[in-house]
Amino acid sequence: MGGGQSRRCRGVEFGPFPYHRIPMKVRTRFAPSPTGFLHIGGARTALFSWAYARRHGGTFILRIEDTDVARSTPEAVQAIIDGMQWLGLSHDEGPFYQMQRMERYRQVIAEMLAAGTAYHCYTAKEELDALRAEQEARKEKPRYDGRWRPEAGKTLPPPPAGVAPVVRFRNPVQGMVAWQDQVKGRIEFANSELDDFIIARGDGTPTYNFCVVVDDRDMNITHVIRGDDHVNNTPRQINLLQALGAPVPQYAHLSMILGDDGQKLSKRHGAVSVMQYDEDGYLPEAVLNYLARLGWSHGDEEVFSMEQFVQWFDLDHITASAAQFNTEKLNWLNAHYLKLAAPQRLAAEATHRLARQGVTVAGGPDVAQVALLYRDRVGNLNELADALHPYFVAPHPTVEMAAQHFTEAALKGLRALRERLAACNWQAAELGQAVKQTAAECGLKMPQLAIPLRVALLGLPQSPSIDAVLEVLGRERVLQRLAAVPSA
RNA sequence: GUCCCUAUCGUCUAGAGGCCUAGGACAAUACCCUUUCACGGUAUGAACCGGGGUUCGAAUCCCCGUGGGGACGCCA
Numbered sequence: 001m002g003g004g005q006s007r008r009c010r011g012v013e014f015g016p017f018p019y020h021r022i023p024m025k026v027r028t029r030f031a032p033s034p035t036g037f038l039h040i041g042g043a044r045t046a047l048f049s050w051a052y053a054r055r056h057g058g059t060f061i062l063r064i065e066d067t068d069v070a071r072s073t074p075e076a077v078q079a080i081i082d083g084m085q086w087l088g089l090s091h092d093e094g095p096f097y098q099m100q101r102m103e104r105y106r107q108v109i110a111e112m113l114a115a116g117t118a119y120h121c122y123t124a125k126e127e128l129d130a131l132r133a134e135q136e137a138r139k140e141k142p143r144y145d146g147r148w149r150p151e152a153g154k155t156l157p158p159p160p161a162g163v164a165p166v167v168r169f170r171n172p173v174q175g176m177v178a179w180q181d182q183v184k185g186r187i188e189f190a191n192s193e194l195d196d197f198i199i200a201r202g203d204g205t206p207t208y209n210f211c212v213v214v215d216d217r218d219m220n221i222t223h224v225i226r227g228d229d230h231v232n233n234t235p236r237q238i239n240l241l242q243a244l245g246a247p248v249p250q251y252a253h254l255s256m257i258l259g260d261d262g263q264k265l266s267k268r269h270g271a272v273s274v275m276q277y278d279e280d281g282y283l284p285e286a287v288l289n290y291l292a293r294l295g296w297s298h299g300d301e302e303v304f305s306m307e308q309f310v311q312w313f314d315l316d317h318i319t320a321s322a323a324q325f326n327t328e329k330l331n332w333l334n335a336h337y338l339k340l341a342a343p344q345r346l347a348a349e350a351t352h353r354l355a356r357q358g359v360t361v362a363g364g365p366d367v368a369q370v371a372l373l374y375r376d377r378v379g380n381l382n383e384l385a386d387a388l389h390p391y392f393v394a395p396h397p398t399v400e401m402a403a404q405h406f407t408e409a410a411l412k413g414l415r416a417l418r419e420r421l422a423a424c425n426w427q428a429a430e431l432g433q434a435v436k437q438t439a440a441e442c443g444l445k446m447p448q449l450a451i452p453l454r455v456a457l458l459g460l461p462q463s464p465s466i467d468a469v470l471e472v473l474g475r476e477r478v479l480q481r482l483a484a485v486p487s488a
Numbered sequence: 489g490u491c492c493c494u495a496u497c498g499u500c501u502a503g504a505g506g507c508c509u510a511g512g513a514c515a516a517u518a519c520c521c522u523u524u525c526a527c528g529g530u531a532u533g534a535a536c537c538g539g540g541g542u543u544c545g546a547a548u549c550c551c552c553g554u555g556g557g558g559a560c561g562c563c564a
Contacts, residue, residue: 033564068563125562132561141490141560166562184493193491193560201562208564231492232559255494256557262499264557290500293513297501300512319501321494322557329500329514339527377526435523446523454524462525 026058027222030084030091031212033065034076037273038083040325041227041257041265044291048254049225050089051292051313061219062094067211069099083274087284088306096219098211105206108214108244109167109199117243118199120165121148143195144168167200169210169240177235182223182252182315189235197236213237217246225252225315228322252315254295258324265325281353281380283341286334295319303336331379338384339376343368346375346384353385354392364392369472373464391473394481395459402486405461410452411485413442417453418482426475432467456485 028049032042053060062084066072081095098105112118123131123144132142148156149170159165171194178188199210206214212233216224231253241248258264265271277287288306296319298304298312338346347367354361361367367388374387397405406414417438424434439449454463457478463469470478 031564035564065564071563128562136489139489143560181493187492189492195560198562203562205562207562212564227558228493229558230564233564235492253493258557260499262556294500299502302500302513317502323501324499326499326514332514335527374526376528432523439523448523450523460525464524464526466523 024222026053026056027061027220028053028058028225029061029063029216029219029221031063031065031226032080033068034073034080035068035071036076037079037275039265039271039273040291041271043083043087043274043287044257044294045225045227045254046084046089047087047288047291048296048313048318051310052223052225052315053092054310055313058222059092061096061221062091063096063215063219064098065208065211066097066099067205067208079273079275086275086278087288093219096215098215101211101215102205104218105211105214106204109206112169112199112243113167116150117170118167119148119150119170120159121168121196121198122159122163122165123147124163141193144197146196149196164202166198166202168196169199169236169243171196171236171239177238179234179238179248179251182250183255183318184231184253184320187231187234191239194236194239209233209236210240213240213244213246216249217241217244221249223250223252225254228253228255252318254318255320255322257294258322260325260327262324281382281384282330282334283337283381286330286337289337290330290333294325295323303333335379338378338380341375343372343375346371349381350385350388353381354388357385357389359389359392361392365472365474365477373468373472377464390458390460394484395457397455397459401455401459401461405452405455406485407452409442409444410448413438413444413449414452414456414482414485416442417449418479421470421475421482422479426471428467428471431470435466457481
């Protein structure tokens with residue numbers, strides 16, 4: 001791993017001026033642009049930022065980067081907030097909206113213009129396109145050629161009439177920009193690779209790299225934890241920060257999450273809202289645990305609570321390479337957390353999901369009790385709801401199933417059982433005995449009676465332990481359903 | 489094309505030069521448990537991308553390939 005050695009040589013966190021020797025209070029931020037829902041990659045970025053702040057008793061800030069007016073929507077803002085709330089990633093400050101900070105940005109741009117660290121550029125978009133095309137034809141990295149950059153002894157052309165200039169940052173032309181990335185180790189860029197990027201558009205609105213820098217500075221962000229795709233922005237942001245005389249925060253760039261098939265996630269392919277996981281019956285703690293473990297590790301630990309995660313979380317055990325999402329493992333974690341979930345909670349979830357199928361649980365058996373029978377047999381909440389369904393709606397076995405299970409011998413057993421059950425003390429152990437005795441008396445092996453019984457009661461040949469099913473269903477319902485068996 | 493990042497079982501990962509006969513987890517396979525289906529338990533198979541260095545010793549450090557990814561916008 002490049003720079004692996006130096007990456008580990010870090011002590012306590014100190015501020016940008018080491019000689020202060022004062023541990024700075026950690027401040028992290030999650031800064032999504034509201035152009036869509038919160039997907040799994042964003043959720044992990046948020047989780048890590050949140051955990052880092054929590055770990056160090058710091059502050060976690062939510063900042064909405066909505067300067068792309070054309071693509072930002074209030075619905076997306078809400079979707080992001082909903083997603084974070086579902087996951088329980090609470091922020092301490094914000095949400096701040098960049099569109100509400102325009103005055104501040106204008107002020108900083110004016111200062112930079114006055115200080116000469118930024119300048120007006122009148123190059124039209126068409127000229128820029130032509131320049132880019134030329135450079136690409138020459139197989140060069142396309143970049144602005146500095147034609148409006150003021151230079152000692154250089155005469156600038158007169159500003160063309162009627163052109164609203166953009167503002168460009170005067171990037172250093174020589175030397176290197178380097179930082180110690182908390183995930184990837186030392187990264188450096190030659191300034192000659194960078195160009196004078198636009199910080200304000202023709203209409204005066206500021207652009208991304210500029211807003212980020214002003215906000216990170218104003219919000220005293222100490223640790224920028226964000227996606228890998230921002231590595232290339234970092235040298236520009238550092239240069240800007242330095243032009244502003246602002247301290248440079250620590251950076252930690254998280255590599256991307258690939259889909260189940262190893263392909264890049266996109267809206268067309270696999271990138272779904274975290275709320276879809278709610279929809280699909282996942283527990284937030286399972287998603288959180290899974291995400292925590294995707295790209296970060298603590299030895300061999302696989303299953304842990306968020307409390308534990310916060311105590312363990314650190315930046316130097318984050319993987320530098322991309323990780324492939326594995327639904328199988330998420331499913332396993334989900335099943336695991338389902339087994340631990342309180343019956344009341346499961347009951348509430350199942351009731352809600354059943355209601356959406358038009359099934360009411362009123363007048364049926366106790367939902368929590370039934371849920372208890374199924375919580376270690378299902379993989380998600382939708383499966384739980386499906387499993388509970390026949391307890392609240394009398395089943396109608398298919399013709400094939402009836403033919404297969406309701407044989408003469410079975411029907412005889414069911415009739416005998418019905419009589420015995422009518423007088424039985426309604427308690428699992430005794431119910432189990434009743435089934436066993438009836439089977440023995442009728443010359444049936446246990447499955448030969450228990451399976452038709454399951455079909456009669458639930459419309460399915462499999463179920464939890466038959467005595468538990470009988471108990472939970474209740475005498476009245478059991479007798480009713482037995483009576484309803486064709487020719488029983 | 490240029491720049492930047494990256495590489496351990498199918499997947500997520502442990503690994504800080506000797507604790508490595510490379511560990512754990514998911515998945516897979518087998519067996520056990522069992523009134524069905526699951527749960528659970530036990531066991532098995534499965535990896536250091538290739539080539540050069542450095543070193544007594546390399547999964548680990550360096551270089552070069554190769555594969556994968558990202559960026560090159562008046563998007564964020």
